[in-house]
Amino acid sequence: MSVLPYFETFAAVVEKGSFTAAAEVLGVSKSVVSKQISHLERHLGVQLLQRTTRRLHLTQAGEVFSSYTQRIMSEVREAEQSVLPLQSEPQGRLRISAPESLAMSLLPEVLLDFQQRFPLLELEIHITGRFIDLVEEGIDVALRVGELEDSSLVARLLMPCGFHACASPEYLKKHGSPAHPDELSKHNCLIYSQGPQSGGWFFKDKKGKGIHTKVEGNLRSDTGNLLMSAALNGNGIFIAPTYMVASALKEGRLETILDDYAPTTTGLYAVYPYSKLVSTKVRAFVDYLVEAWGD
Incomplete structure (x- = not known):
């Protein structure tokens, strides 16, 4: 039947x-x-x-x-x-998953402009650092940092993105700047608990060889903004994506360390389930982010 x-x-x-x-x-x-x-x-x-x-x-x-x-x-x-010309404008509910670091930095401004451009769309934002199952949790599009592993999904690059180990000038002046990832054992590290590096941090030397460093510290959280605030206040070292710390680095409130060992630059991607007919609302949202962040 x-x-x-x-x-x-x-x-x-x-x-x-x-x-x-x-x-x-x-x-x-x-x-x-x-x-x-x-x-x-x-x-x-x-x-x-x-x-x-x-x-x-x-x-x-x-x-x-x-x-x-x-x-x-x-x-x-x-x-x-x-197939209805009078209803070709994107409309309905668009369910979006995004990491907290993005929601506290670049996302609010672009969402406001996007909604003004497409007033018939209703946005439902889910903030999480987990790599959720989009189909199982009913998510239309997810914003993720890193390479795509699920072949059933489509990933579109929104912007290049690296990860940086950072600390405030005050912290580095007081405790010194580590010259090698192994020296992080002597420092207070602020750890993001939802990320794949919660048990240790990964770096690469100039030859591309991976370095896994176990880190410890007095603050562990699934909220990146809390870790960044602690770093800005001189409490320790943390790792964050480029878009999250760009302003603080430019203003001198944070400084990068271990630049010679930084992981290879990856990207921020829009990820959505594969379909022969991508919905107009998903296409409109992803195209808009490419336009807004592509440069």
Whole structure:
């Protein structure tokens, strides 16, 4: 049987939180909604919803299935809009994942201008340093630093980006500047706990050989802005992407160290699931970031 209409019913139930509200949106009776959900559960062989007298709850299977149906229905709506000239402007909800370091630096300004350019779009921003599963968590596009490993995703370069070990001039004057990564063991290191380098920092020598250095310090956090504030206040050394520390370096509030051992420059990428037809809202957002940050 064709289950696509049942996907729409299930998505409406999840969004509205009840069979009655979903029925009103879909223009059908409550009994039709209930029957379609039951047919869908039998077809899939799993229970998607737990029904109580007060409200509905998604089962674990329902949560996973919901993330897919949201994307499917979003693409269906995008397909409809793509052939309607009067609805060619990007619209609807755009779910974006971004690291906290970007959200505290470059992102706010460009989001404001982007929304002014595309007023029919509703932005939903998820701030995390984790490399999340975009499809499972219903994310349209993620902003990430580093090379792409998942071949099912598309990555578009937004800007070159390196990582820099930094400290304030006051800290370096008091404690000295390390000449080699191994000397970091004598320093207070401010550690980002969500990154791949939480257990140690990685550098490269002039020949390209990797150097792994174990670091310790009195502050560990999943909030990059907190670490940067501590570094600016002379509390220690931390590693951050170029876009996060560029202004502080230019103003002399931070100084880079171990420049001869800095990792190879990578990039800031927009990452989104592969599709033959990229949605207009994703394309508009990524094109805008390339235009804003490409230089």
